Amino acid sequence: MKGLTTQRLGVLFIAFALILQYPLLRPSDSTELVAGVPRLYLHVLLGWLLLIGLIALVMADKHRRSKEQE
């Protein structure tokens, strides 16, 4: 079970290391405004938020599973 959490977190790291850097940032790297906010800023902000949310989910699940095991 410990292995699963490590693997999930590892995948998160790799995925977001890609999402938050070039070349995946490139399509958003323009002066265009989306909902009044520069597209690049929005991309980074939402990616960041999503990362935090997913970490919280993975850890909550780990917590739940270790509770169940007890």
Place this chain on the structure above:
Amino acid sequence: MNTALVIGASFGYLALLFGIAWWAEQRGRTKRSLVSNPWTYALSLAVYCTAWTYYGSVGRASVSGIEFAAIYIGPSLLAPLWYTVLRKLIRISKMQRISSIADLVSARYGSSSWLGGLVTVFSIIGIIPYISIQLKAVGTSFDLITTAPELLRAAPLLTDTTFYLTLGLAAFIILFGTRTLDATERHEGLVTAIAFESVVKLVAFLTVGLFVTYGLFNGFGDLFGRATERPELQRLFTLSGDGGPVRWSALILLSMMAFLLLPRQFQVAVVENLNERHTHKAMWIFPLYLLLINLFVLPIAFAGRLLLDPGVDADTYVLSLPLANGANGLALLTYLGGFSAATGMIIVATIALSTMLSNNLLMPLLLSLPAYRERGVQPKGALLLAVRRAGIVLILVLAYVYFRTVSSAAPLVSVGLVSFAAVAQFAPAVFGGIYWKRANRHGAVIGLVLGFAVWAFTLVVPGLIRSGLISPDLATHGLFGLEALKPHLLFGDLGFDPLTHAVFWSLLLNTAGFVLGALTFTQSSKERNQAEVFVDVFKYARAYESSIVWKGTAQTSELRRLLANFIETARAERALEQFARRNGIDLASDSADPRLVTYVERVLSGIIGAASARIMVSNVVKEEEIRLEEVFDILRGSQQLMALNKELRRKSEELDHLTQELRRVNEDLRRSDELKDEFLYTVTHELRTPLTSIRALSEILHDNPDIDEEQRQQFLATMVRETERLSRLIEQVLDLEKLESGKQKLNEGTVHLPTLVEEAVDSVGQLLRDKGISIQVDVQRNMRPILGDGDRIEQVMINLLGNAVKFCPEQGGRITVSCYYVDGEVKVHVTDNGPGVEPAIRKLIFDKFFQARQQHQRRNTSGSGLGLAICRNIVVLHGGRIWVESNGEQGARFSFTLPALSPKDQPEQA
């Protein structure tokens, strides 16, 4: 704003910090610790956000857009890896009582005082400018808010507020940071104060952000919309500044390393960590904090560019915007937020550096003095405390002097990044050390020296050239006139910006030196031990304490004396006794157990650092070289012992399980024995009743020959009836016994159930007519036959019908019999309109003698109480089921099913 007010607020705030720290320490002694929760832990990690974040980010964002955020994306991105990396660092540090990053490096590479000293010196060189920019930020913001332009830096020492602030911080740090000698002990008060500071700076920054975005503009849309109208601002929407995407990635990488390797981060994340589990929650709380504190950086930066005079320093926008709009209260809050960001960093960084300075540089130096080395004098704890306090003062003085003299015009972020690049040089030694067993001292030294040389040459030298301290010839012609050795273009132009260029070359050469060194040279035995224990920390964590990874001779009294120098004698004695008891060591013998030696060294490490502890212990013991094979044998031995223990525990659990099983079986046996007794008792009782009456009647007849004929006939009839009852009972008991023991074989043949049912009804026909009971028979004619014993099934039918007759009311009795085929089985119902069967006893009535046991409740006592038990046995033997349903007073319905033959089993019957 009134200068006195601002000074009052600053020192009032500092006093508040003292109060909080003091309160937390008091509370920690009596109640549940304030520090022991993931929120405080996450907030203390936020010491990562300094004045650089608070003022500098906006300054940076105003010229290069979102690039500043990379510094916060890095640690956020790293958060998922805390689960492996940070946890490992924490585990190692707790096990080895490591107190700083220098101590970690020194301990890993065989308690090398060389390496510890090197890391300490590099840390101090790298971090002092970083501390000084915090002082600068406080000074600048103070000037700005009191509108005393350029007054501060020219002011003489005694009228400089920053000077008093530095003094106040020194007092705070000495008071709460050097409470105990043990550097690995937690500083509760201090950590609580830092967490509080993190809240203050976040609240203050969010307030300014909201004020600017919604007070000065109509939200984000309005603000960015207006920025779009200015091309030089619109340019900031993209990553196309100097360096662009490459710099963005370099900053992310750099900040990831800095987050773990900065001395102050190591202090709060590893040394002050109370519980590994706190990292689990902090793993998302901390990135969320980073996101929130950066949310308004861009809006404030654009607002500054849009609204303020171009001459205003962008690093001060956070404060200038409220001031320019007359929001003085808000400005004061903002100032205090920046103040808290700066002081938090100064406090933790100073503690971390002073621990390093005393334990990894000054103490080892002191111990190598002839007085200590040759004459056997041992330094005392008081000396260590004095050294550490002097270290704190020294660091703060250096930072202050740097601020007053050099205090470069360089923006906050640039100075901070140079520090980041400096600590990033520890990465190969640290991460290589905890993941690669071959990594050794030589590689680490080579890597570190190379890395720092390149760092200094590419990042520090250009600054010195700019300030005129070094001739610009170096920049144009290169070192020694070699084109390839230009500070900003080392080995030719790779198209990097200066920072990326420096990080790339320094880390590349550092890592190369580290790896080549590790592959070329061999490890010492102590290093091998440590390599094994560091890399496999999760495997050895428990085996470690009881493992002897040391060989030689030592005297217990010497070890005692050594410890007593730094810990009160009573406490030292207690610690030794506890350890001895845990590991079964005899303290009375004067030749010390090798485990005791390692233990003492580890305790000392926590106090004076790994390298100093090594020196001190080796002074009092006679050591022998221990071979690698021996180390492995010992560690493996402990491992095996643990595995054996585990196996033993498993076996004992199994035994427990079996015992329980046995107990259960025994209980069953006892119950069936009881049942047998009960059965015997009931049978004898049932037999005695008719016997008694027969005997009584026959005695009357015998003793009274003149009894009249009518009476005699009546007595004889009763006797015959009772005898019949007796023999029926005996028959039934035998029958039941045969059925239950499985001795009774069914005389199987194909049986056509409808016919059998009708025959059974016919056989009780007379009885029905006598009692005036009406019967209705409803059978399905053409159904499949069953395989069974016809006589036995008829016995069941007759028994059920007999029961129905027995329970029918005296008048208007009615019985229904139905028989039909459904789903592969034949179902038979016998329904009466008697009193019904209560739900509680619906299952029990099929038990032996159930009726007998219920006699006192039943009006009808005829029958043995074995009939239904026999029925159940017969039906079950045929593979069917029997049960009763009853709807209150509406009578009872007894049903049984028998499996029908499938068509292919009975072709000739069809």
